Structure formats: structure tokens, C-alpha cells
Amino acid sequence: MQYIDEFRDREKIISLVNRIRFESRKPMRIMEVCGGHTMAIHRFGIPSLLPGHIQLISGPGCPVCVTDRRFIDHAIAFSRQPDVIITTYGDLIKVPGSSSSLEREKAARADIRIVYSILDALTIAKKNRRKKIVFLGIGFETTAPGTAAGIIKAQMAGLFNFYVLSAHKVMPPAMSAIIQQGVPINGYLGPGHVSTITGSAMYEFIPDKYNMGVVISGFEPLDILQSIYMLVRQHEANQPKVEIQYSRVVRPEGNSQALELMNEVFELRDDWWRGLGVLPQSGLAIQQKYADFDAEKQFNIEIEPTREDKACICGDVLKGIASPADCRLFGKACTPTDPVGACMVSNEGACAAFFRYRKTAAE
Amino acid sequence: MCLSVPAKILSIEGEMAQCSVGGAIVEASLQMVTAEGIEPGDYVLLHTGFALQKISEEEAHVSLNLFNEFEDFNIRLDEEEKADRQYFG
Numbered sequence A: 001m002q003y004i005d006e007f008r009d010r011e012k013i014i015s016l017v018n019r020i021r022f023e024s025r026k027p028m029r030i031m032e033v034c035g036g037h038t039m040a041i042h043r044f045g046i047p048s049l050l051p052g053h054i055q056l057i058s059g060p061g062c063p064v065c066v067t068d069r070r071f072i073d074h075a076i077a078f079s080r081q082p083d084v085i086i087t088t089y090g091d092l093i094k095v096p097g098s099s100s101s102l103e104r105e106k107a108a109r110a111d112i113r114i115v116y117s118i119l120d121a122l123t124i125a126k127k128n129r130r131k132k133i134v135f136l137g138i139g140f141e142t143t144a145p146g147t148a149a150g151i152i153k154a155q156m157a158g159l160f161n162f163y164v165l166s167a168h169k170v171m172p173p174a175m176s177a178i179i180q181q182g183v184p185i186n187g188y189l190g191p192g193h194v195s196t197i198t199g200s201a202m203y204e205f206i207p208d209k210y211n212m213g214v215v216i217s218g219f220e221p222l223d224i225l226q227s228i229y230m231l232v233r234q235h236e237a238n239q240p241k242v243e244i245q246y247s248r249v250v251r252p253e254g255n256s257q258a259l260e261l262m263n264e265v266f267e268l269r270d271d272w273w274r275g276l277g278v279l280p281q282s283g284l285a286i287q288q289k290y291a292d293f294d295a296e297k298q299f300n301i302e303i304e305p306t307r308e309d310k311a312c313i314c315g316d317v318l319k320g321i322a323s324p325a326d327c328r329l330f331g332k333a334c335t336p337t338d339p340v341g342a343c344m345v346s347n348e349g350a351c352a353a354f355f356r357y358r359k360t361a362a363e
Numbered sequence B: 001m002c003l004s005v006p007a008k009i010l011s012i013e014g015e016m017a018q019c020s021v022g023g024a025i026v027e028a029s030l031q032m033v034t035a036e037g038i039e040p041g042d043y044v045l046l047h048t049g050f051a052l053q054k055i056s057e058e059e060a061h062v063s064l065n066l067f068n069e070f071e072d073f074n075i076r077l078d079e080e081e082k083a084d085r086q087y088f089g
């Protein structure tokens, strides 16, 4: 298929790897902050291609993984209300809450429907006017404009039985928190899809303030290797900057139409991230003018006290200071079919990616 | 869920487009890319039912050409190595 196969060419991969080996001298730790990168890196076995002194570590880039367990508990409490239909992306369904999961509630007859797009949730709202449709909004800048578009459409269509529970987040505060909290890295593989929306200027503070490079990368093996190569060159020359490797999709100015939607509906608030804690101005709340569609404001229900599993070190994994292999539950009590922590649920989670592709590599 | 995939636009009706993603046909909203002047045959990046950006063919070729240069570099390295080996016997 166009723009996929060409970026997987074996010969070109080998030459790019050689080029990296040829030019890289200094040890380097590169963090990826996009779940799609985590998945691709493991799937294509990128770490095994790199010289030993270049290490790739996963950061807080999987939206499901960084989301507060309280959000799941919240969604579960909604699903137990009469006349409520929960609409959600598939990734959330298996995530363990404090005492249940959406999957278990569904088995117990809650009306929970997996949708691919918020547009499908709107269709459900149109067909079920007597029910209350709650859409679980998670994701970063890539996904938030779609949620905003959905809320505006609901208002225009007078769908006042449609609500959004927002756990949307923005990426830059997490990228600075990682550095401020002392995680030893030398550069970021910049999130390709987030940047499609935001553009590249919002990362300029990273080289300016922390003397560290950011290369916004695509998702095919050649994209990732080229981005690593660009970071290596910056690092060797001690000239950190923001560069776009994924230029076929990411424009320096981003997508202004999508940003407008996002700014119209959402406003920044402090938010909690698994592994990083509360980060100022890192979450997206629905603005007062769209309060009719804000599930947090329109439902008054009790949520059970949040309980975390103590043995799960998902927080440290997301912060890049532990590997999934360091967790004593990994592959034993915690597997993708029966996950203990959020990092094992989503395909983009570091534990799930590690589990799936390390296993195939070993076979 | 962060999955975003290249999709080829097949037909457009109002704000919605039929796209092909690896053989499967899906619907997508073009609401966020109207300024790009999308036409059937164009490729877009698709995410949760919305086209997020038009994929630039030109830029894709710039990247691919760059990879060719790396390949040339590699061939040169190989040749130098061979020459070295001959020289040092």
C-alpha cells in the first residue's frame, strides 16, 4: 500500500542502521512518547538493530495507560445507572478499575458499546433519544479535536441526551515533567500524530530550556530509524533542536482547523498522570459554554474509593525508569488476556508491546 | 486507539468521504481538512473517523530519496572496505 511498503524496504533499513553505527559515538537514551511508536519499535525489532550504547525507552505516550483509575471507576458508575449507554473506544474496555472493569459490567448486562469514532456515538444518541449516551473521551491532542467536533455536532443537532466524560490530555507538560523528575534521557522521539495537530513549535522549550533534541517521527521502520539518526547527529554535534522527520504528514504550523475545534470546546486544567502525578495545565476540561454535554457536570453519582494494585509498577514503566520485565507480575499474573495494570491492556502500552513482540521474538 | 492510518480517498459527499484503508472501505469526516482541498485519489491520515491531514506526496518522495542516498553511502562504504582489503592483502 502507498506510503507503507516503501518505508519498510529492507536494503534501505540496513543502510540506515549502518549510517547510525558509523556516526554514533556517545551513549544515548532516547524516549518515545507516543504509543504508536512503542508498538512499532517492538513490532519491527528496532532495538536489536541499534548499537548497544543507544537505548530506547518508552514514556507516557499511551493514553489508556496514563489515565487515572478513578476515570474507569467513574465510567463503571455511569454504566450502572438506568438508561445509560456507554460508548467507548475498544482499548478501555479491559482496563481494570478498583473493583470491576467495563468488560465485566458489560457481561453483567450494562449497555456498553465499542465505537470506532465519536461520530458513531452520535448516531447511537440519535437512535436512542430516551437514553443517555455517555462517550468516554480519552487521548491526546490527536484525538481531542474529534471529541470537540462531536460535542459541537451534538449541540447543532440538539442531541441533549449526549454527554462526554473527558480525560483528554496534552503532551508537553508530561515531556517536561519527565525531564524535571530526573529521568535520564538525551532526546525525544517526538509524537507524530499529536504533532500533526499541534505542529512543532510547542516543543521548542525542550532544546531551549533542557538542551535536548526532539525529532517528530513517523511510524514505519525507516521513519523511526531516520529520526534516531537525526537525534544522533544532533547529540554528536551538541546541537539540540526540534526537527520534523515525518514531513509527509506533519506541518510546522500543525492543523489550525483541528486546533480551533479543540480550543472552542476545551480548556486546560491540572490533571493526574499515572507515574507522573498531578501536572499543571495538562488535562482538557469541557468549557462552561458546553456544560450541557459534560458528563461530570450533568450526573451526580457516587464513585467508589479508588484502589490501585500495589504490585503493578506501571507508573515507573511509563516514566521510563523501569522496564516491564522488572515487574514480578509480568507475563505471570499479568497478561493481555488478564491484565492487572493499564500498561498491559492497550496495544500501545509498553507492557503489552513487550509481551507480544518479545514472545514472538523468542519463538 | 492512537492508531492513525494512511487512507486513500475514493469519493466525497459533503463533509464525508469514502476511503480505502488497506482494502477495507471506511467513512471519514473531512471536517478538519477542508482547507487542504482534498480530492478523490489523495491520501489522508485517518484517526477515529476524522481525516487529520493530507499526506504530502512530494514530502514522501523527499524522504524516500534521502533513503536512496543512505543506500549509496552504504555501497560506497562496502567498496572502500573491499579496496582496503585488497590493499592490505
Ligand code: SF4
Pocket (backbone or CB within 6 Å): A311, A312, A313, A314, A315, A317, A324, A327, A328, A329, A330, A331, A334, A335, A339, A340, A341, A342, A343, A344, A351
Ligand atoms: S506487567 Fe502488568 S502489573 Fe506489571 S507493570 Fe505492567 S501492567 Fe503493571
